[in-house]
Amino acid sequence: MGGETSEKEKVAGVFFSLMLTAGLMAGCGGNEQSSGSTGGSGGGGGDVIKIGANLELSGGVASYGQSIAEGVELAFDEINKEGINGKKLKLVKVDNKSEAAEATNGAIKLISQDKVVAIVGSATSTNTLAQVQIANDNKVPVITPSGTNPTITTKDGKVNDFIFRTCFIDPFQGTVAAKFALDDLKVKSAAILIDSASDYSKGLAASFKETFTAGGGKIVAEEAYVAKDTDFRATLTNIKAANPEFLFLPGYYEEVGLIVKQARELGLNVPIMGGDGWDSPKLIEIAGKDALNNTYITNHYSSGDPDPKIQEFVKAFEAKYNKAPDAFNALGYDTAYFLADAIKRAGSADPVKIKDALAQTKDLQLVTGIFTINENHDPIKSAVILEYKDGQQQFKTKVNP
Amino acid sequence: MELIQQLVNGISLGSIYALIALGYTMVYGIVRLINFAHGDVFMIGSFVGFYAVTMLGVGFFPALLLAMAVCAVLGMTIERIAYKPLRNATRIAVLITAIGVSLLIEYVMIYLRGAQPEAYPGTLLPKQNLELFGVVISSQSLFILGTSLVLMILLQFIVHRTKIGKAMRAVSHDAEAARLMGINVDNTISATFAIGSALAGAAGVIFGIYYTKIDPLMGILPGLKAFVAAVLGGIGIIPGAMVGGLLLGVIESLVSGLGYSLWRDGVAFIILILILIFRPAGLFGKNVREKV
Structure with a gap:
C-alpha cells in the first residue's frame, strides 16, 4: 500500500504544481498588463x-x-x-x-x-x-x-x-494601503496574511510593513497561506488572538473571498484591505456582500471617481x-x-x-x-482606494504618492 | 479559549474528512482497492448540490439527497465500467485505472463548464453565531457536524443491522466463501460503491456550504487527506475512518494554531508516513500476519 500511495502522491504532486503554476499565471495575468508602442x-x-x-x-x-x-x-x-x-x-x-x-x-x-x-x-x-x-x-x-x-x-x-x-508597480500598493490605514482609518496595530507562493502578495506585504512601522504602527501578527487552501479558520483564530485593529490581505480573489468570509464568521470584524488582486465579481459571490463590508482595496482607477x-x-x-x-x-x-x-x-x-x-x-x-x-x-x-459596501465597490479616496 | 476555538475549527473540518474517508475505507475493506476517484465523486456531489440549489431552487435537504443519489449512481457506474473488468488483474493495474478515472472526471468537468470556481449561495442554512465564553461556533458548523453524525450512525446501522450490510461484511471477510454461501458478490460490491459514493456526495454539499467555493479540482486535496484519515484509523475499518477523520482535522487546526500554517498539509502526510512505518494497520486495526 505504501507503494501505491507514493504513486498517487507523485501524480498528485505533479498535478498540484501544474495547478499552482496555472493559478499563479492567472493571478499574474490579473494584475499585470503590458503595453508597448x-x-x-x-x-x-x-x-x-x-x-x-x-x-x-x-x-x-x-x-x-x-x-x-x-x-x-x-x-x-x-x-x-x-x-x-x-x-x-x-x-x-x-x-x-x-x-x-x-x-x-x-x-x-x-x-x-x-x-x-x-x-x-x-x-x-x-x-x-x-x-x-x-x-x-x-x-x-x-x-x-x-x-x-x-x-x-x-x-x-x-x-x-x-x-x-x-x-x-506592485510595492506601491502596499505603501498606499499602509498610509491609508494610518492616516484615514487611524489604526495602530495590524496583522498581515499573505499568499506564501505569490511574489505579488509578498511584494505588497513587504512594502506595507515598511511604511506601516515607519509611520509608528505595529505589526502584531504575520501569517501565511498556500494558494488553493480552503480552510483558514485556524490561522484566523491566531490572528484574532493577537487582537489587531486592521488586517492587510494582499492576495487573489479566490482565497481572499474565503478568508474574508471565514474571518467574519470567527468574529474578526476589523477593517480588511488588499490590492488589485481582489478586483473580480467572483469575490462578492464567494465572500458574500455582508462579510465584505468594512473592506478596502487599492486599485488603478475607479469609474465612480468624481474627477471630471x-x-x-x-x-x-x-x-x-x-x-x-x-x-x-x-x-x-x-x-x-x-x-x-x-x-x-x-x-x-x-x-x-x-x-x-x-x-x-x-x-x-x-x-x-x-x-x-x-x-x-x-x-x-495616484492610486484609488475603493470600499466595498453591500457588495458594491465605492470610491473612497485617492492617495497620492 | 483559543485552544477550544481551534478544537471547534478542527472538528468541523474533521467531520468532512470523516465522511469522505468512510467511502475510501468501505471500498478498500471489500475489494482491497484505494479508489482514488473518490475525491472526484465528492466534487461531483458538490456541483450537483450547487446546481440543484441555484437552478432548481431547492433547499438544503433535497439538494443533499439529490447529490447523494447522483453520486451513488456515478459510483456504481465507475465500478462497473472501470474496476469490474479488472477484478482479477494485479492491484497496481486497478490502482492506475483509479487514477485514470480520477483525471477523467476532473477534466471532463473542466471541459463541460470550465475551470472557474463557483460560489454556493450563503443563504442555504440559517447563519447565526453562538458565542460561549469567547468561542464562536457558527450554527452552520453545528449543522454540518449533526448531519455528518446522522449519516455515520445510519451507515453503522446499514452495515450491522441489515441484510446487505451482513453481505458486505461477509464479502470483505472472504469473497470466495461468501460466493459459495450464495451471496451475490457483484451486487454487494455495487452496493458498497453506491453507499460510499453517496457519503462522498453528501460531504461535497456540506463542503460547499461550509467553504462556499467549489471548483473541478477541489476533490484532490480533501480526497488525499481523507485517505490519510482512513489509513490513520485503520483502512477497512468504519469507526477508524470516523475517528481518523476527526483526529486529522483537529491535528491540522492545532498545527495552524501553533503558527505553522504552511506546514499543515505537510504534517498530514508525515502522519501517513509514520503510521505506515510504525503501525500500518492503523489505530483501530489489529496486526494480522499475512498467510503465505
Missing part, C-alpha cells in the same frame, strides 16, 4: 504614424488584451480628430494569443514588417518581458499598460531604455462601447495618451526621440492619475 523608422513617413499593439486578443487572458485594445482605440479616435503635428495615428494590432513566444514574434513582425514607431505592449508581465530584448535591440519604445512586475523596466539595477509602463477628467472618459467610453470601463480599459486609454503626448513633444516620429520624450513625461493629466515618469521608467501617480 512600436515605432519603426518607416512608420513616421507620410501623414500617418503607425503604432503597434501586441496584445492578448485570444487565449487565457484574452479579456485583458481586448479591454486594453478598446481603451487604445477610443483614445486614438479622439486624438485623430485633431492629429499630432499634422499627422494621424494608425493602430496595427497583433494577437499574441496570451503566449510569450507569440509576443516575441509579434514584436518582431510589428517592427520589421509594419515599421511601427512604438508598441503598446502586452497585458501581462510575462508577455511584456518577452519583448524587452527586441525593443532594446531595435530601439523601438514599448509601453506596457498593465505589467506591474518591477523587473520589466529595470533589471539588476539597470533601466531598460526602451521599456515604459502606464500602471504603478474621469467622468468625461466614462461618458465617452459608454457612448462607444455601451458598457462601463474597467481598469484595463482606462490603462489602455491612458497608454495611448501617454504616447501621443510624447510624440507631440518629440516633434517627430523617430522612435529614439519618442523614447526620450516618454522618459521626460511630467505632470501629465491622465484618467488613472497625474503622471510623472521616474528614473526607472515607472510612473509616479
